[in-house]
Amino acid sequence: MQNENSLSFKREYDNITKEEVRNMSKQPSKYDLILNAFITLLIEVGYQSATINKIAEKANVNPSTIFRKFKDKEGLLSAVIDRHLNDLAAIFDDALVVTGDIETDLINMSRTYQEFQEKHQEVVLIGLQESFRMPKVSHAVEEIPVRFRKILLQYFTEMRAQNKIKKSVDVEAAVMNVIWLNFGYFLTAIRYDNPELITDPEDFYEKQIRFFAKSLRP
Template sequence: MGCLFSQFKKTSPLLTPLCISNIMLVINKYHVRCLMQSKKINTTDRILQSALELMQKKGFNLVTIKEIADASNVSEMTVFRHFETKKGVLESAIKKNTVIPSFKKTFEENIVWNLDQDLMLIAKLYLDLMESNKSICLIAVQERFTMPELVRLISDNTEQLKIFITEYFKEMQAKKKMVELDSYSQASTFLSMLFGFFISAALWETEFINLSKDQFITNSIHTFCNGIKK
């Protein structure tokens, strides 16, 4: 910031002391505003992370706002000011960690219209993102009967992803690179296969599927593509 002002001063020798003072005041206000915004973002993220860790460990109903505040090193009032309710914390975490933007970008920029390569890419991205959102998924499993709206929030993301894959399969059929099948059903089957691996690993680690993520992806994509490739 100082270097920027020095350079500006060199190129503007006619600046009066009052002008210089006003410029510095504007710069300082902007700097303070940026710091405050950064602090706010960091506080929000810290609350969300602490809340998810506590809810995964104890269950949604047993976690209190006080515990979330203590774990986040903020006051209870700060938690309420950011999210209003405990349920609001969880809903904000789900919305913040939506996987849709990453998939939208992948479908727009990285698809090469090769069935094996594309589905391998999609499978890796899906499992990586699900792993990063494991806390949310496990909380949804725990609270599926007490908070059905939470499951609906997550299923909305899944449905959007299914639509991306459905449209991809339709285009692959139009390009004569895939056999004529119901695209939506195939997209559902594909995602169910990947979700099955994720949830079994999240709940039971290697007790149910004793394969690494890469092994599972390679073998399952090979089998899946052999069934639908033209």
């Protein structure tokens, strides 16, 4: 009998194709209900206690539906990761448009980052909280800043070559500053309710990101 605690993440779950996984985030369906229920229970009670019966009850489906479509909890977790990574690729690899204006572009990139993080905040929290017990989820979450860094690195390098930012700008440092600003804002926004610590997203873009972008101009 397969150990329920195993996190081998085989992609051999029954009757579900990669195309179906890609479409999960686009069309509300039983798949979404099941995955969202699973994610909620991971946060509330943890992987061990998130039984198939509890997932089915929260998703308002029959347990047999979960077994038929995902096989087991490993199949569910694999589907959650696939959905996360497919959304990430769609946004950061395909949807970003640059204008060549440093302020506009950094604000747009930051807005895209924040919207993605907010949409997937439960998965991000699981990746942060369960990094040792769920390394695959943690690694999937790490892909967010990794891909963001790759985009920013290419962008800043091109902008410096076009003399749109100072030649003296340390590109690596500038990239990490944008990532830290965005990640710090995201964590603060989801963790704290104190109005002294929280600022409106548009204020963040205007007062933090635009301010930083202006400092890079020649």
